[in-house]
Amino acid sequence: MPPSPAQIRSLVTAYLDRHPGEHDALAPLTSALDSAGDPTSRTTLPGHVTCSVAVIDRGARVLHVLHRGTGLLLAPGGHVEAADETLLAAALREVEEEAGIPASALVLTADFRDGPIDIDVHDIDASPARAEAAHQHDDFRFVVHLADDAPDLTLQVEEVGGAAWLPFEEVSSPTLRAKLVASGLDGAIRPVKLEQHAAEHPAPAVRTEPAAVAPAGAPSGTVPNIVGVHLYLERDGHVLLGRRHPDAAYAGGSWHTLAGHLEAEAATAGLVREAYEEAGLVIDPADLELVHTVHMVERPGDDPRIGLFFRARRWEGVPEVREPDRCVGWRWWRAEDLPEPIVPYTRVAIEGIQAGRAYSELGWAR
Missing domain, CATH: 3.90.79.10 (Nucleoside Triphosphate Pyrophosphohydrolase)
Structure with a gap:
């Protein structure tokens, strides 16, 4: 089942602790989480939750894909589906669907782990072809590193017309761009010492450690547990x-x-x-x-x-x-x-x- 309002609220609360100046901008979202509706359903109006991922390579560049429907160059992402147990799981599924990168080839960042680096509210135009009225997306943006053994991109040609790796300063979203520039991330993969969820694994499971990389200062061959x-x-x-x-x-x-x-x-x-x-x-x-x-x-x-x-x-x-x-x-x-x-x-x-x-x-x- 999709993530519950309580799960989403915990992400929003932690995010606002880091960015208290965004309380007013996210007030409609926090109010919606108190309602009886499903905040992740694309039928929930006037807005609903979506997810995207900033995939960072060793050169501190962010993956963008060209969406055929909009002609926009954006970080991979989309709507939450019924089988997505967490927002991060939904975002990782979109990365694999759009760019062919499985969650096993992605590494959580030590600073942000499975929390969003950015939550952006933006307007979506009406789509008569889909019988959709104008609405808003509350987009939760996660950030992960690309593992050294990641496969080459395999684009979903039906929806994606190309891809580009852009430096932080050229990231298409202004709010994500500002967060990345201020993040201190430099493309280096640093181990996440403790995974946040114990018996819970989002589906699919993203790495918490880079493959064959020991914590800083650990003897060669050390494997995190x-x-x-x-x-x-x-x-x-x-x-x-x-x-x-x-x-x-x-x-x-x-x-x-x-x-x-x-x-x-x-x-x-x-x-x-x-x-x-x-x-x-x-x-x-x-x-x-x-x-x-x-x-x-x-x-x-x-x-x-x-x-x-x-x-x-x-x-x-x-x-x-x-x-x-x-x-x-x-x-x-x-x-x-x-x-x-x-x-x-x-x-x-x-x-x-x-x-x-x-x-x-x-x-x-x-």
Whole structure:
């Protein structure tokens, strides 16, 4: 399903924290996010959310494609579709459709990660051929680096008539141009140390690290590991698990612990935040204890992951569904009778905790 108003609002809030002078310009958008309509639907008027991406190469140039319908040279982008779980996922899909660059050949920037560098509101003329009235686009502009091993451009010839790589100073959009010039980005790919989403992967998944590039100062051969935090709640011999939404990009329909990826924060602080955001639970970081660690590779070629499982000795609140697009319900299960389907490493961790083991490995070749 498309991203919810709550998800979009969180992006807007973070963006306005960086650009408080744009509150008035984005006021209609923030008001629309409080309405009952789908802000990403192209039928939502007088305006709706769209997405685009500034793809930056090593020479600090930005990819532009020539749209046949408008004759304009723009960054790849377009409307959100029903299968897009996040705005970034929608933007990355457009890059692949229009220019043939898959998300696996793109790298998140360390400064902006999966948040927009620019949100631009612009007018769209009426289109009698499409039976569309004049309206506005609230365009969320993301920024990514082009990986060194990216394939050559393969343009969607039905809609795209050409492509060009332009320096920041020549970017076609004035607002995006100003943000890029002021960004300090220089084309160099710098590792993103921590991915923002833990058990959530936008579809398709964009890289958080450049291929075969270690963090600055790390020994040769160092490979970054993605860190996720997980909440192990036990009550009367029963463990709390959530049933993931059937359409979730990761483990749809499976049972899983409350989990998330870290932002720039301590592991306990990140888990406290996730517990409140996902289930309305209030936990003191001092009441968390690390009870199990899983080091895993889920599929050959995937980035290695470290799952930290914390037990909460005390908490306040009753688990509630606060992110229905990700979790459809919470339930207490006997630790000896876990449900199926369940995320495999979740079962490994719970069984390890029950057996008193502090560490497990999963998916590594022996």
